[in-house]
Amino acid sequence: MSTVSTLKIAQRRLDQYLHQGAVVRFDYGNIVLAHSRQPTPIESTVYRPLLCVVLQGEKEVSAGKHKVLCAQGHMILVTHQLPVVSKIVKASGIDPYIAVILPLDQEKLRRYYDPTKSTRTEDTNAAMACHEADPAILNALGRLLNLDDEPEIAKLVAPLVEEEIHARLLHSTMGAMLVRLMWQDDKSAQIARIVKLISEDLSNSLSISELAETVGMSKSALHLHFKAVTGMSPLAYTKDLRLLKAQTSVRDSNRPISMIGYDVGYESPAQFSREYARKFDLTPRQDRLAAR
Numbered sequence: 001m002s003t004v005s006t007l008k009i010a011q012r013r014l015d016q017y018l019h020q021g022a023v024v025r026f027d028y029g030n031i032v033l034a035h036s037r038q039p040t041p042i043e044s045t046v047y048r049p050l051l052c053v054v055l056q057g058e059k060e061v062s063a064g065k066h067k068v069l070c071a072q073g074h075m076i077l078v079t080h081q082l083p084v085v086s087k088i089v090k091a092s093g094i095d096p097y098i099a100v101i102l103p104l105d106q107e108k109l110r111r112y113y114d115p116t117k118s119t120r121t122e123d124t125n126a127a128m129a130c131h132e133a134d135p136a137i138l139n140a141l142g143r144l145l146n147l148d149d150e151p152e153i154a155k156l157v158a159p160l161v162e163e164e165i166h167a168r169l170l171h172s173t174m175g176a177m178l179v180r181l182m183w184q185d186d187k188s189a190q191i192a193r194i195v196k197l198i199s200e201d202l203s204n205s206l207s208i209s210e211l212a213e214t215v216g217m218s219k220s221a222l223h224l225h226f227k228a229v230t231g232m233s234p235l236a237y238t239k240d241l242r243l244l245k246a247q248t249s250v251r252d253s254n255r256p257i258s259m260i261g262y263d264v265g266y267e268s269p270a271q272f273s274r275e276y277a278r279k280f281d282l283t284p285r286q287d288r289l290a291a292r
């Protein structure tokens with residue numbers, strides 16, 4: 001299936017569910033449609049492992065030193081949890097930005113990984129990349145979207161199609177990025193374990209020495225490989241995750257600002273407010289008022 005064919009299916013779905021806003025979710029599976037009728041300002045968020053296929057328009061995404069510009073007919077693959085800044089750079093009322101997104105599950109990938117047929121290939125180690133969309137993957141995504149016409153079987157069939165997409169990704173031109181996660185001694189897999197440790201408890205400040213010891217690296221090697229994968233240092237990565245988690249609480253809850261700062265590892269409310277403003281151009285209190 002071509003980008004144009006999948007786009008037509010997505011447009012039909014958007015016409016049905018436009019009332020849901022910028023993001024459309026379905027009663028089956030994990031697939032998501034995102035759309036915008038105009039370019040957007042820079043937004044900070046956390047990407048978890050995912051596949052994002054741009055069917056129309058363009059999107060720019062940066063994680064530290066890693067940056068991709070994903071145009072129509074291309075797909076972004078993210079293999080690790082990443083704090084990113086992104087913006088839609090090409091969209092209009094006539095030709096809106098439209099993308100289909102599918103979260104990735106490492107356990108599903110493992111089911112289709114055959115170590116006897118995998119050879120180690122060199123790549124950039126980066127946890128985010130953009131490539132031309134694979135027609136077979138476009139076909140599977142189109143079938144997922146079409147399941148909305150068959151609600152009686154959608155919940156039964158959607159998991160099977162999602163499994164197919166995981167298998168096809170693993171054996172696609174971008175598969176090397178995913179295969180590296182299966183090798184326990186590979187730097188990509190080791191950094192994935194470090195990312196998990198950091199994100200599980202942001203209030204607990206693990207030292208670089210502790211993190212390095214966990215995966216059997218020296219501190220200098222950890223810095224080198226962490227930056228190669230995520231695009232940033234462990235310190236910058238942790239700070240971004242903390243502030244993004246804090247922003248969600250600031251906007252969506254009535255908890256005291258100082259307590260939110262403590263929750264994500266800040267001992268000083270003044271430091272929390274200062275770094276929050278540096279990241280988002282608003283203090284926590286200003287951001288809470290603006291969100292409401």
